[in-house]
Amino acid sequence: MTDHYAALPATTRLAAIDIGTNSIRCIVVEADTQGTFRVLDDEKAQARLGEGLSETGIICDAATRRAIDALTRMKRICAGLGAEIAAVVATSAVRKAGNQTSFLTQVKAATGLTIDVISGEQEAELAALSVLHNFTMDQQRFAMADIGGGSVEIIVAVGDHTEHLISLDLGAVFLTETCFTHDPVTSSELDKVRKLVRKELKTHGIGKGLAVSCLIGSGGTMTNIAGMIMAMRGEQYESVHRYEVLHSEVVHMLAMIARKSQKERLLIPGLNPERADIILAGMVVVDELMRRLRTNLLRINGQGIREGLILHSLQQRQLLPLRAPSRDWREALIEFGRSCRFDEQHAKQVCHLAETIFTAVAAGYELNERHHDLLIAASLLHDIGYFISYDRHHRHTYHLIRHADLFGFSPRERELIANIARYHRKAKPKISHESFAALCPDDQQLVRRLGGIVRLADGLDRRRNRQVKQLECRLTDKNLEMTLKSPREMSVELYGARSKSDLFEQAFDRPLLISAKSSD
DSSP, X not given: OHHHHXXXXXXXXXXXXXXXXXXXXXXXXXXXXXXXXXXXXXEEEOOOTTTTHHHHSSOOHHHHHHHHHHHHHHHHHHHHXXXXXXXXXXXXXXXXXXXXXXXXXXXXHHHOOOOEEOOHHHHHHHHHHHHHHHOOOTTOEEEEEEEOSSOEEEEEEETTEEEEEEEESOOHHHHXXXXXXXXXXXXXXXXXXHHHHHHHHHHTTTXXXXXXXXXXXXXXXXXXXXXXXXXXXXXXOSOOTTOEEEXXXXXHHHHHHHTSOHHHHTTSTTOOXXXXXXXXXXXXXXXXXXXXXXXXXXXXXXXXXXXXXXXXXXXXXXXXXSSOOXXXXXXXXXXXXXXXTOOHHHHHXXXXXXXXXXXXXXXXXXXXXXXXXXXXXXXXXXXXXXXXXXXXXXXXXXXXXXXXXXXXXXXXXXXXXXXXHHTTXXXXXXXXXXXXXXXXXXXXXXXXXXXXXXXXXXXXXXTSSOOOOEEEEEEXXXXXXXXXXXXXXXXXXXXXHHHTOXXXXXXXXXXXXXXXXXXX
């Protein structure tokens, strides 16, 4: 094993292509020998291989040409990036096609690519690989679903142990072509799809046993649901990856879409126009799945099968362990901080002091455990803007966090962390600040409070040498009493805390009384 790793280059560039019923996706990554990788390119083409498939049973000539054009372009992109194409797989449409052999032969002749037609169960396993790489699900019973054009792959699991795995012919394109003939759809057509989906899920045991904590969804239907809900909420995040949607929001959005024609759906904010004709069928599947699984939470995995292909390829090359280790979001934050060359000791000291302050005020201000997690993240990363420049580094910190893929946090939470960290210095939050103004009133108040704690904790380590060895905080009816303890003098720390107490006092509406005491 040691010799194998010694022979490997510092980085390896790999590509994987997923040929689905509706679209073809190509992902290119650069991986290192430490088991990490970064995405270099993610190309998508709407080939619509499933067009007319349910009626004719074959992939039509036009769809074949679209696929060949897309695959030729993707192969050239991979070559330009110096990436080895590690896997090219086809799913439901090619699996079902009566002219499968002819299609594969034509693609091979035109592009040189050999396509591996995988089973629905293999699709589900690849989707699961991606989920477990992106979400911490230890000791939770949860479900995963990847909705494609031709099929849906469903897994029910406890942690990383699969309880139930199945592939069903309930894809968005298949259901649309099979059940919808009117535009807008009629109530009877919608009922037909619901009954079909419900029957299939029940027949195959989906929903038996205990309720699941959440449904984690991937595929175009899922990401478009997130996009529409995000637009409906008036939110603007960098990505829908790890975005969270409530079942009630899916139900309301589905009812609204069902009343619209395809032309009217083109105007729905957050919906990709290329999915306007098939989104309704896909949303029915999501709704029925959440009902059967008895969960109110849908979490979006923006990666899916193509990332699963990359992870599988890395495992085959011994660049990743066969069993993914449990990822800890705190460790991921530290890794991200190190990549930005942050002052780790200062960051951990600020985090420790911030946690002490948080504990003192949490109960009195309804701050919960998840708020505590956001505080930890913002405390650890508050100074990473130094990586770009000292000048305005609080603003650089905001942008670095906002655009980062923080493991374990949703897009909303990432935006909150970025704002909390930003206000550790300089101006307090203002409505004239675009990023702050975009938050809802409750989130604005949370940023003020947690930002005030981080700002104060940063002042308590003004010399960046962990001078404060112990911090005692006591919340009274009138103020917060804070006592700093250290064997050394603490005039600078007292000054730092007092000069940075403004946001805290404003957010909690409590004066801060700070004193210092010598300790052994």
